[in-house]
Structures are given as C-alpha cells and as structure tokens.
Amino acid sequence: MPSYNASAKERILDVAGEIFGEKGFKNATIRVIARAARVNIAAINYHFRDKESLYGAVLEEVFSQGFSRFPANMDLAPDADPQQRLRAFIRAMFYRLQSCEGWGGIAGRGRLIARELVDPSPAFEAILDRYIKPHRDLLLTIILDIMGTDPGPRKLMPCVLSIIGQCVYYAMASPVIRRISIDNAPTEENLDRLAEFVWLFSLGGIAKIKEETHLPSKEAV
Amino acid sequence: MPSYNASAKERILDVAGEIFGEKGFKNATIRVIARAARVNIAAINYHFRDKESLYGAVLEEVFSQGFSRFPANMDLAPDADPQQRLRAFIRAMFYRLQSCEGWGGIAGRGRLIARELVDPSPAFEAILDRYIKPHRDLLLTIILDIMGTDPGPRKLMPCVLSIIGQCVYYAMASPVIRRISIDNAPTEENLDRLAEFVWLFSLGGIAKIKEETHLPSKEAV
C-alpha cells in the first residue's frame, strides 16, 4: 500500500481500488478519486487515459497483489495430503477476500471482485485467464486427489463451484450477512474459524458425493 | 407477467424489473425504461414519484412474486422428513433464482437480487424483514431437525450460510460460471440436477459438522 508520499500514479491506483470497491464503477466518480488521492482531475486522464482504463489497471493490481500475498498453498507443508491442501486453499481464499491485508472485506476491494462476478467488465476477461481459471484447475486437482477417482465432470465441476461459492458468498454478501447473522467481522480469529468450518463442510460434501456416485444402483434412469 | 395491453403502471413495473436487473440501478436510465414500456418519461415520475421509489416497488414486486411462485416447501409432501424438506428448500431456491418463470436467471431479475446482496439499497431493509429473515429461520429449523441436536450458533448459522451461499453463487456468478464451466443454462433439467447436487453436498456437510461437533475430544483448547 503506497504511503502518503507515494507518486501521484501510485496514490491514484491505491485510492481508486478503495473507491471502486466501495461504490462500484459507475457510482465512483473520478472527481472523488482525484480528491482522495490529492491530485488534479486531469492527472487521472494523464496517467491512465480514461476512467475505464484506470479501472482495468486497478483490477489487475488488486488480483496480482491478492494472489501473491495469499497464494492458494499458503502455510502449506510441502508433503501435505490433499485434505490439507483443500484446507489451505479455502483459508487462503477467506484471507484474500476478506482480510484487511487482502481485499479488505466489507468496505474494501473485496466487493470489487463481487461486482465483477455479478457483471464482469471488459477488463475481467484477462483476469479470468490469468487468475481465475488456473485457480479453478488447482481446486479441481485437489478434489480429484481427495476423491481418488474421477466422478465425471457432472459431479466434479459442481464440487468446485460449491466450495468456491461458499467462500465467495461470505465475502460478497457480507453487508447482508452482517444483518442476519453475527460474529462475522473479518478478524483473523473469525476468518480462521469460518475457513475451518467451510473446509469441514466441504469435506463432508465431497465424501457424500463420492459415496452417491459409487452407489449407482438406486436409480439407473 | 403483464401482457402487451396491461396498464402503463404495470408495464413500467414489469419492464423496470428486467432493466434494473440487467444493468443495475445506476446504469438503468428512466428513459430506457420508458421507451421499453412504451410510455412517456414523465409517466414514470407520475406513477412512482421518482426513480428510487420505482426501484423499491420493483424490488417488493420481484420478491413477492418469486416467493409465492416458488415457496420453500414447493412440491413437498406434508409429512416429509427434514432431509426432504431441505431438498425442497434448495430446489425452490434454484428455481426462484434462476428459472425463467422465477427471477429469470442470467439476464433477468436474478441479478437484481445479486446486486442487492453486494450492496443493499435503502429499499432492501424491508425485504430483509419480510422475506429473507423468515426464510433463514426456516432453513435453521430444517438443519436443526436433520442434526437432531443443536450444535450451537457457531456451527448452525454457518451451515445456513454455506447452503444459501451455494445456491446464490450459482445465480449471482452465472456470467463467470458460464465462462469457466459448461452445462449451466438454467433449463429445468439443469436446475434439477444442480439442486440435487447441492442437496447431497449439503447433507454430507451437515453430517460432517455434526460428527465433528460430537467429537470434541481432539483439541480442547
């Protein structure tokens, strides 16, 4: 995070992430961003051409930093079994999405990603290829290793989506979750606890899916 | 769904749901809504005072219709066991969120709800009390019935969120899911298949959580 005396370009990039995340692309105005970055309005267009390009740069910066600060194998022993790899994957996802050091939880950049999932901007296509798809593939192999056998794409991909869905939902629906639940402040303790829960829940889910897959006797429709 | 010859007010309400869902509140302009509803711009302000009130009316209408068309006990036998009640709950949620008769999946009103989860509008507060919270409480009792014993709020509420999270994620991230997965068109067959998957996955998750809860021997930190 750029300090108070960082260059104008860095300050803009940093502040824009916060404001885009909080307000969304359309509601965030370059005037507000400029004021928060202590910069003239024209400086934004000078350094980033236009608002949309600035947004693209922010998106790339946010993903790059998020994945390098919290890689999917965070705190993982080199010889860890697939269950522990899943645990690390989920925990990294929680920290990346919600911790202050990551995408900042409720008020911060996490919502920027949430918004992209709901309606992706043009700049998101590159993010998909560079970050999301490799991340999905990693989870795919972890699940395959846990199961031991391939249940086929009709079961495997939903496993991926169910696991990612849980992680993402906590982050993207946090404004509502805070209203219908409690204890969801993104403190380190809560993130660890929730990640642990989602891990166990998902292990149970994977086991159940595997069990049902290898009991094809019930209904051979 | 109001027919071609419905009253102007009905046409506006109907069309506004579609356009708000597709573009979001800020990006949807009353001029576009007016043209699509074959109505003068001023008619919107005449019938709904201002844009924000129109949005509030749309939100209420969307939730009211969604929950009455697909109640959480959809197709459920009166004497069903808690597992079947969970199945119906999840299936109703998928249909409500994604089917054409419901909130219309990808291009339709489903994304309106997704946007509300990410950043709720002032009008959402009432929706929370009238629809979301009772819905959450219903799921709470179902999970309690499945488990048989109360694992405490630290385990119970996350179960709710994990289940709802899976359902919502399929709907709200559908633009991205379509890109990283396949077979996710909201046809009746696919919705049934996915709901069935999420049901099994969640049953496994609940079982695992229950199992871990009643093995408190491992680490009594």
Next chain:
DNA sequence: GCCAGTTTCAAACAAATGTTTTATTCTCCT
C-alpha cells in the same frame, strides 16, 4: 543557465440524466 520532456493545474466543454412544468387528452360519473 537553459531547454526538452514530464507532470500538474484551473477552466471549460459536451453529453447524459433525473426531475419538473405546462398543456393536452382521456375517462368516467352525473
């Protein structure tokens, strides 16, 4: 010391957009 290139600044521009106004048409009751 001076100059080319870079960066910052204030002001203005043009387009979009929610809202209001005023007039006209429609509807229905007596």
Next chain:
DNA sequence: AGGAGAATAAAACATTTGTTTGAAACTGGC
C-alpha cells in the same frame, strides 16, 4: 353533454460527470 380528475405528452431545467485544452510548474541532463 359537461366537467372534474386522472393520465399522457413534449419540452425545458438543473446537475452531474467524463474528457479535453492550454498554460504553468517542475525535473533532469547538457
């Protein structure tokens, strides 16, 4: 038929907002 109230239409208004412009200030190298 007539008229009061509801509904619709066209135009104008006031703001907001992304972008551009042209000048000023700054920076580093000769």
